[in-house]
Amino acid sequence: MSPPIVLVVDDQPNVAEAYELFLPDEYETRVATGGEAALELMDADVDVVLLDRRMPQVTGDEVLERIRDAGYDARVAMVTAVDPDLDVLELGFDDYLVKPVDRDDVRDTVSDLLSIATYADDVQEYFALAKKRATVEGSTPTRDLAADDRYQDLVERTEALKARVDETFEALDDEAQTGAFNQFPDGN
């Protein structure tokens, strides 16, 4: 599996550099010191974006909007000095960090967002397999199923996936669990 890709956006180069420093070495990081640069570095491979809200020229809110408009499903955490108010409800972010932040804030946030992404993918796959299994079970005699290797393989994969989904979910804290659920209503 390719390493997770994190895009770090802050108009102060040293701040972006520090966030990059906090992240584990196995992550691939991209650093942008402005909204325009962030959009240039954005593509479908990016898993998580750490996004400053208040930036000159192109603001974080605009960057977020354009990321969503372009259809990227990366998880986005706003990192900002501004307290969230009701206006943020219209923004499509996945997490919200208020500055000042420290090493743990940054690491935990990115790691949670990655878990949520995995969780969402796994859940989707699990439901697809479970459905396939139910369809086959409904139309084939049990004796035939027991003898079929392809069916046995399907059962094993479904069970393994379910165990992984549960494990991932348990590992998330309450807030991230809520975030995980929120992945589903809009079809992610």
Place this chain on the structure above:
Amino acid sequence: MTGADDPEYLVDADEAFLRVLVQRGSDVVLTIDADSRVVFTNDTIEDVLGYDPAALVGEPLTAVMPARFQDSHFAAMGAYLESGDRTLDWDDIRLPAEHADGHEVPLDITFHEHVHEGERLFSGIMTEVTAQVEHENRLRALQETTEALLKETSPVAVADEVVAAAEDVLGFPLATVFVPVHADVAIADVAVDAHDAGSDAGDDANDVGTRGDEDVAMVPVASSERADALFDPVPAIGRESVAWTAYESGDARVFADVSDAGDAFDPATPARAEVVLPLGAHGALVLGRTDPGEPEEDAVDLAKVLASATETALDRVDREQRLRARERELERQNERLAAFAGVVSHDLRDPLNAASMQVELLRANGVDNEYVDRLDDVHDRMNALVEDVLTLARDGRTVGDTEPVDVAAVARDAWETAGVPTATLDVADDLGRVDADPERFRTVFENLLGNAVHHAGEDVAVTVGALPDDAGFYVADDGPGIPESDRETVFEHGYTDSVDGTGLGLAIVRSIAGAHDWTVAVAERDAGGARFEVRVRPGS
């Protein structure tokens, strides 16, 4: 009184004397028989009730009795004749009689029974009390006016109420409340505003402090309909006027004919009989009629009562308006301050974050020593300050929805964040619940407990207990206490005696308490140490 058996007295009081006394006395005397027919009445009845006494004899008593009393009269009379029981009071009972022209005349009546030539006769000795009843009615009406004045919130509304009372209760068709205006107020504007716009527009006109040379004229803020019609409209008046004189001197004036007032008389006024009453610092009340004649004493006395009630009401309205204006100004200042604090605090977070990140980069580049560690402390403290300022600006002044909150539970909960492992917390179990915004309430405890830890040291023993009479709760510590001279200042912004405190914690506590209508104060603990008392029920 001389005894009835005094022979000399009886000799002097001859038949003619007694006849005059009965016939011409100030009381009406009327005698009926057992069938309630008039057998005698004196001449005075003509003056009081308008009947020819001779014509009334032989008529039923009901001729002079309002219809609604007739049933009860016959019932009481019948019962008395049969059993001798007096079902009505016979002495000094107030009942109206019907005047020959149909109107009712209030009387105080005393009944008397005697036997004359074998027949039981009943006499009523009746004193007319019209003036007394009228006085009482006026007093009652003025009482109601005074109560209404208590509820008014603007000077013009007060003046309107007073003018109506002067007209309806005291019977002065011309009634106007004048208020003085400063030189810099356009007189015509104020007068027109007060007239046309009714209740609130004229308030500025009444915004006067004390009587002084800077007042140049008086303008009407309320006047009776007839005064408006007669003067069309009531004009502003200058210093050369009876109203100004009364206002300036503080003395009431009564004129049978105001054209006798000399210099102060306005030749254009159609008013003649006038009563002019000062309203303290607020102006004057002018009452009048178009025909001359000494105003009746009772009306003048009651007018003085009305003027005094008016002055009191205007004083109160004035005080309340100043207070409200002051509150609004403070509210505006607070809002500006909160907005400013909010902006600055948010703006500080960005450079603060950048500074912390610089420290991390220093460490990543191999610079890691006690100086760098100190920077972390400094940044932590700056952050605490920013958060406290934001709390104060945002949370302190308003309270969200309140609900009954378990005091002990919140105290223990707050200790999780505010306490340290080496310190102890003892929470009484009779603290009950208070109505509070749960989040703000937790902030109160976090700051009080945090204050104890900062102030008294990390081995502090903190106690949370109930105040007597269920009045609230206290948070006490066993530290060095707070010197008496500092017990107020500890609540001010920026008061701190520790290097790592922000000095805002107790300001936040007082601010949140204030927003809940609670009070918080410092008390000395018997055993030393500081004790903060939060009173959540001021009545108890």
